[in-house]
Amino acid sequence: MKKCVILNSGLGAWAFQELADNLANELNIKISETPGDYNYVLAWDKTLENFVDKSFIPFEGIKLASDKREQAKIFKDNNIPTPETHLLNNYQDVIKFIGNNFSQWCLKYPVGCGASGHRIINNVADIPQDWLRPYVVQKFIYLDNPMVYRIYCAGKKLLGWNVRKFPQGVSKKPWVAHAQGAVYEILDRVPNEVINIATKTLKITRLFDSFGCVDFIQDNQGKWLVLEVGTDGIFNHVDRHIENQSLEKELSENIAKAFWLNLKKS
Numbered sequence: 143m144k145k146c147v148i149l150n151s152g153l154g155a156w157a158f159q160e161l162a163d164n165l166a167n168e169l170n171i172k173i174s175e176t177p178g179d180y181n182y183v184l185a186w187d188k189t190l191e192n193f194v195d196k197s198f199i200p201f202e203g204i205k206l207a208s209d210k211r212e213q214a215k216i217f218k219d220n221n222i223p224t225p226e227t228h229l230l231n232n233y234q235d236v237i238k239f240i241g242n243n244f245s246q247w248c249l250k251y252p253v254g255c256g257a258s259g260h261r262i263i264n265n266v267a268d269i270p271q272d273w274l275r276p277y278v279v280q281k282f283i284y285l286d287n288p289m290v291y292r293i294y295c296a297g298k299k300l301l302g303w304n305v306r307k308f309p310q311g312v313s314k315k316p317w318v319a320h321a322q323g324a325v326y327e328i329l330d331r332v333p334n335e336v337i338n339i340a341t342k343t344l345k346i347t348r349l350f351d352s353f354g355c356v357d358f359i360q361d362n363q364g365k366w367l368v369l370e371v372g373t374d375g376i377f378n379h380v381d382r383h384i385e386n387q388s389l390e391k392e393l394s395e396n397i398a399k400a401f402w403l404n405l406k407k408s
Contacts, residue, residue, distance in 0.1 A: 146405065147174035152187035154376070161379050168394045169401060180405050183375045195408065198401050199375055203348035208377035210252040210278050213347070213370055220346045223339065224368050225359070226281040233271045236279060240269070248316070250278040255378040257317030282316070283361050290318040290369065291329075291358040293336060294380070294393055295344050297400025298351060302389050303332040326384045335366050347371050352404060353397050355380050 150162040150173050162173050162184055169182065177186075183197045183204070197204075206212050214227050226245075230236050240247060240263055251259025252274050261268055262282060269277075287307065294302040306324040308314050318324045336358060344350035354373040358366050372380050384390055 144179035144405065144408075146171045146180045146401075147178035147182070148172070148184060149174055149177055149181040149186055150184040151175035152185050154187065155185040158184035158379060161374065161382070164382070164394075165397075168398050180408055182401065184379070186376060197375075198404055199352045199354075199373055200348040203352065203354065203373055204375040204377070206347045207349070207354065207371050207373040207375075208253060210250050210370060211274075211276060214278055216346055217343075217368060220342070222343050222346070222368050223366065224280075225283055225361075228279045229276040230279055231276050233269065233273075233277075236269050236277050237266060239279060240266075246282040246284060247279055248282040249273075250280055252278050253377065255372075256321040256381075257319040258321070260317055262316055283359055283367070285359075285362065288314055288316070288318045289359070290324075291336070291360065292355050293332065293340050293358075294353075294355045295340070295350060296353050296393065296396035297403060299396055299400075300332065300337060300340060301396060302384070302393055303329045303336070304384065304386075304389070305329055320381055320383065326386065328384075328386050328389060333366065339366060339368060343368055343371060349373050352400060353380075 148162050148166050148171060150158050165182055166173050177196065179196060181197050183199065206216065211229060214229055217224050228239060230239055247263045249261050249263055263269060289305050289307045291305050293300055304326050306318050306320065306326055308324050312323050315322045340356045343356050344354055349371060354371055356371050357369040359369055360366055374380055382390060
């Protein structure tokens, strides 16, 4: 019988401990500092090559979800609708681009989560020279009532369509993140366009068969645009504090089903 574990080891393990405890309880398997035969990988700071095929969430998907530069490339190559995005190689390229394009642009920190590090570009002073290359420059979609939508996927099943927005009385910020004070609201009907885009996005990022989520924004013309994908592992994890026990339970149950089903196929 294969040894299944929650792999949580190394310097970053502390950041995943709460999730590791919850997953160990939901899957009824142990947390381990060494790889098993089949792993739900959270923190791991050693080589990945030795057990690439032993991870519930493919490492390719984990890496893509952790780096907005790689997401921008794969979205463009596969015609995923997103806000206009440019990868620029150096500081001078960004200066030149902003000078020639008179829209509102933002600079996305490529390896952050919860919108940490992102900044609006209002002038040259907002463009740091000490920044991870290439720069991810994206058109900022201004909305009177900023909202970001999310849909989850566990084992090929889309679920949990919701929206994040700032509650009444809370100062609105450019980045609609839970960490910035936004709250989740569960929605009923998922638009067909979202289902189609989310399915394609999760497939090309190798997250459709395991676990991931897609964040959307709807622009002022009503067009659905992908902002990013997310998953669990090594660099970050998907926020589970949705403040809806029914959805949290459904999400946990479907992740568990996908884990055991994919184990049989491994």
